[in-house]
Amino acid sequence: MTIYNFSAGPATMPAKVIQQIKADLPSYNNSGMSVMEISHRSALFDKIIDDAAIDLRELLQLPDNYQILFFQGGCTLQFSAAPLNLANKYHRIALLDSGHWAKRAQAEAQLVDVKVDVLASTAEKNYTELPVLKDLPQNKYDYLHITTNNTIEGTAYSKLPETKGTELVGDMSSNFLGQVYDMKKFGLVMAGAQKNLGIAGLTLVIVRNDLIGQVKNLPSMVDYDLFAKKNSMFNTPPVFAIYTAGLVLKWLKEQGGVAEMQRRNLQKSGLLYDFLDNSELFIAPVAKQDRSLTNVPFVTGLPEVDAKLIAQAADNGLVNIKGHRLVGGMRASLYNAMPYEGVEKLVDFLNKFEKDYRGTH
Incomplete structure (x- = not known):
């Protein structure tokens, strides 16, 4: 009997990717080492992470002035990392409350002493609709945070809110690479890999160059500028998860x-x-x-x-x-x-x- 896995994440993966993983496990690229054993400082892994970034940039039509960063810690970590890096002028962000993960983003930002203003919410409708942004005061917020797809509640933005100059930050975990967005409209996108990009343990951050390096003395593991300068290898990255994501990206290109x-x-x-x-x-x-x-x-x-x-x-x-x-x-x-x-x-x-x-x- 064929099994169809409708899990919200970790989720189903392409059969071709799983077969390739199986083939690579004993000896990756004829190295005599499993892909689970290779060093993150090796030429083998350099090619894996570089190819993944190249393929992702092509798939997203991402301009050169954006960084692609590979993190651990899930988007929950990025709910703190994004305000630590970006909320450096007003120390205040705006948020559209579309459900559970938006509320989590709000709570995590507040833990790092960033003010969060909820500009619209559909909590009273049990989040069966998306909140509508009616007004976004300028020169008040470092960015507006949205959840592009709400995994739990089943809503998604087909049209992005107009921010009129305020940076837009998107938690795109559950429709990353599954729905077309103009990436140039975002200052930053975060996405956990375990939905459309592979296995748990990897989170992608895509951030425009001019938004990083503005804050000094950040903890190393949330410092976007440091990760950009170190090619996401300040410490040991999630090697196997990045390798898997690379295979999924190649599969996506093959599919169109x-x-x-x-x-x-x-x-x-x-x-x-x-x-x-x-x-x-x-x-x-x-x-x-x-x-x-x-x-x-x-x-x-x-x-x-x-x-x-x-x-x-x-x-x-x-x-x-x-x-x-x-x-x-x-x-x-x-x-x-x-x-x-x-x-x-x-x-x-x-x-x-x-x-x-x-x-x-």
Whole structure:
């Protein structure tokens, strides 16, 4: 039985990448050493990290005046690192509260004594819509923080807010490389790798050159300028995670790049949303204009029915569709490596489950 993994992260990976990892494990590039053993100071790894940066720059159409930095610590670390590096003029940032991860970013920034003003929130709507930025006072904030895709709540920005000169910082973890954005509109982007870019343990930071090096005496592990000067190798980087990301980036190029991934993600999510919108049992709670292409929450409103569905889905090879505890119900994560056939099988299963349920109720 084919298993389709709908986990929100760590998430499904391309089969071709997993096969390449398997082949490289005993002896990477005929070195006699596993890829898990090679030194981060070796020529072997220099090529791995340099190629990954080159491929990522090409995929994102990233200008030369942006740095690509490889970090550990997840985006949670970057929720502190970004204000430490960038909030150096006003010591105050603006934030759009679109859900759990925006609130986490707010809390972490406040821990490093940066003021955070929430300019809009949809908490009262249970985050089923995106907050709308109505006014952004100029010469007051070092940047505006947004979460481009809300993994838990299932919302995503298709159009970025207009900042009128204030820097835009995006937590892009769960739709990084799965949706097209004009990267030049961001001063900084952060993204955990374990959704669309590989395995847990690696976080990408993309930051414009003029925004770094403005703050002295930062802790080394959050100093963007230091990491830029050291090619992300101030300390031992997550070698295996960077190697894996490099393979995924090459796979993405072979598939046609980010625009092609967006087309496929629109197709996959559209198939599922169309079913949910015509269902009498399932509800997709997110406002249609704000729906994510990669994370689709849905509910029945009946916890016992949800639990039965999740168990039966797993028995049919559809695993990890249980919704986040903050939302409940179910969630299907449709990252780049999830094939269309997996979504077709999920929709077929949901359709049969609904028919069986209606036949007994």
